[in-house]
Amino acid sequence: MKQTKQGAQTATIREIARRADVSIASVSRALNGKPGLSDALREKILTISREVAYQPSAAARQLISGKAAVVGISLGRQDIELRPYYILLYQHLTVALHQQGMVPIFFHHAQTAELPERAGAAILLGETSEDARPSLLENAGVPFVRIGNPGQGFSVAPDDAQGFYEMTHHLIAQGRRRLAFVGGELEMPHPHSRLEGYRRALDTAGLSEQLISLPHRFSSDSLTSYRYLNRLLADMPSGQALPFDALLCATDELALGCVAVLEDRGVDVPRHVAVTGFDDLPTLATGLTTIRQDIAAIAAMSVELLGEALAGKAPRHVSLPVTLVMRETG
Known part of the structure; x- marks a missing residue:
């Protein structure tokens, strides 16, 4: 069966296992010449691998069994599992890793x-300036990729x-002159791109x-921004103009909380105050002017870089483009 170039690139160990009606472990043993299979079964698996033009990535060649097949997805100190962004990122990472025959663990x-x-490699989320995880993993000989700003290793x-x-420039071009940035713990000395x-x-x-x-809270970002901004506005003298117009x-999530409190206080969004976000999360960002990041592309690139780390290549940082999305709030 002839495969196109695209088909060859997308063929995985899992696909071979399905066609041969065997476990992924059996496919791995056949591809890597390990014992434990009959000659007939080994030849069947190898024949199928040739038919689908299987070409394992550097990561797949490294992650073939046991602990080495496990990739730890590690949260930052102040991150919680239920944040919508991390749920979506984890879903895409899971798909990308499974396509390479890897097993993600949270x-x-x-x-x-x-x-x-417990894991042979790792993907780090939510890194801070004092984060000890990169050094810990490096000392333990565990290859890793960071989803975050340039720094140590692959990212x-x-x-x-x-x-x-671009978003700030867009609002200034609209005539906004009192633009406020809303974020968590901005007074802390850490990189904030x-x-x-x-x-x-x-x-x-x-x-x-x-x-x-905003102070860090182990609750939704929307609730945190709503409560904080509501108190800020409540403390203003009666009749005083708002200190910001964007x-x-x-x-x-922070943007949604801000929109809610402004609307509750009768402030017209965006006529009086524009509100913008970042991420373009499905459902949550409906109607929100925001900056879209390609979460699926970030997940795919993370796995590609992990393959390079496992293959011993030189570390590099990859910056992926984002897109302004103009909707009702800005």
Whole structure:
């Protein structure tokens, strides 16, 4: 059976196992010349692999059995599993890893010490400046990829800074002059590429920054932004004009909370105050002006980089483009 080039690229160990009606472990033994199979079964598996033009990635060649087949997806210290962004990212990572014959396991930050004992590679989410996970994994000889800003080892991230620069520039072009950035713990000394993009656009326009720094809470970002902004507005003297005419929020969830409190207080969005987000999360971002990141592409690139890490290639950072999405709030 002749395969197209695209078919060859998408063939996986799982597909061979399905066609041969055997386990993935049996396919791995046949492809890697390991004992435990009859000659007839081994030849059947090898014949199917040739028919589908199977070409294992560097990652698949490394991850063939036992602990080595497990990829730990590790959360940051302040991240919780139920955030919509992480649910969507985890779904895409799971698909991308399964296509390479890998098995994803979710690790809370408190389980980091267990990761080297249970997984042969890792993908790190939610890294902070004081994060000890990269050093821990490096010392344990566990290849890893970070989804985040450039730094130690392999990494991939959306081009946050450029996205926020373009969104801020767009609002300034509309005539907005009092633009506030809304994000979590902005006073903390850590890299914040989204904030950097906002600041760069303000500098270019000769405008002053205004930061609304939200405390970290183990609850929804929307509820946190609603409560904080509501208190801020309640504390303003009666009749005083709003200090901002645009709110650039670090996430869609924060933006939704801001839109809700403004509407509850009778502030017209976007006529009086524009509100924008980041992510373009399905369902949540309906009607929200935001910056779309391609979460499926981030997941796919993470797995590709993991293959390079396993193959011993030189580390690199990949920045993926983002897109402005104009809707009702801005």
